[in-house]
Amino acid sequence: MAQNGARGVQSVERALEILELITDVGGEVTLSELSAHTDLPLPTIHRLLRTLVGRGYARQLPNRRYSLGAKLIRLGEVAGSQLGGAATPYLKEIVDTLDETANMAILESDMVVYIAQVPSKHSMRMFTEVGHRAHLHDTGVGKAILGELDDAEVRRIVERTGMPTPTPKSLGTIDALLDELARVRERGYSIDEEEQELGVRCFSMIVPDAPTPMAISVSGPVSRVDDTFAERAVPTLRDAAAKISKTLAQQG
Structure with a gap:
């Protein structure tokens, strides 16, 4: 798993960054909005969201936007x-x-x-x-x-x-x-x-x-x-x- 120096596990930090960004914009966001607010590549954002959705920490809405998941x-x-x-x-x-x-x-x-x-x-x-x-x-x-x-x-x-x-x-x-x-x-x-x-x-x-x-x-x-x-x-x-x-x- 990728490491980010002494700071911790990079993939975990990136996933938490996604959750915090969703929270900061009011709890619902599009992929393009996430991309505009972070330096992460769009494929990385999509992969992290897929994992978060699978674990219940995020969910994809019918309108294709993402929101915080019930597990939180x-x-x-x-x-x-x-x-x-x-x-x-x-x-x-x-x-x-x-x-x-x-x-x-x-x-x-x-x-x-x-x-x-x-x-x-x-x-x-x-x-x-x-x-x-x-x-x-x-x-x-x-x-x-x-x-x-x-x-x-x-x-x-x-x-x-x-x-x-x-x-x-x-x-x-x-x-x-x-x-x-x-x-x-x-x-x-x-x-x-x-x-x-x-x-x-x-x-x-x-x-x-x-x-x-x-x-x-x-x-x-x-x-x-x-x-x-x-x-x-x-x-x-x-x-x-x-x-x-x-x-x-x-x-x-």
């Missing part, structure tokens, strides 16, 4: 569960400090997927099921992740997913989103101002140097999650994000 779902679920497990002790620290629900989510195919949660003890609390997928533009974790991307990539994501508005306060235009992301980058955290659910406010922060884009959040009813709450929430989130980052680095 199980891998993603297990990986997400492991990441969520590593973060759960620090999400619990957030809840113990702020007494509101804490979540962690990762970027997956232009959406955020919640992979861990520690609920508040309040009877009236925010609840998002682990495994739930949501748009990036109308969630605190989503906007925290988008804040790490450049505006051109944000535009490409929105072109692929659209901008549904689940509440009257949701951002509905790309210009409004880019303005909001400029504020996210300046502050270092994002705020979901009842954009996903009326009556619920959320503060979120990116986990630095994570193996995949991820963010943590704390959320609750606007009656409790107010400006005074924000003064405590931001440093608490920053501390938890740093601890999660360090833990993931040690595990890697």
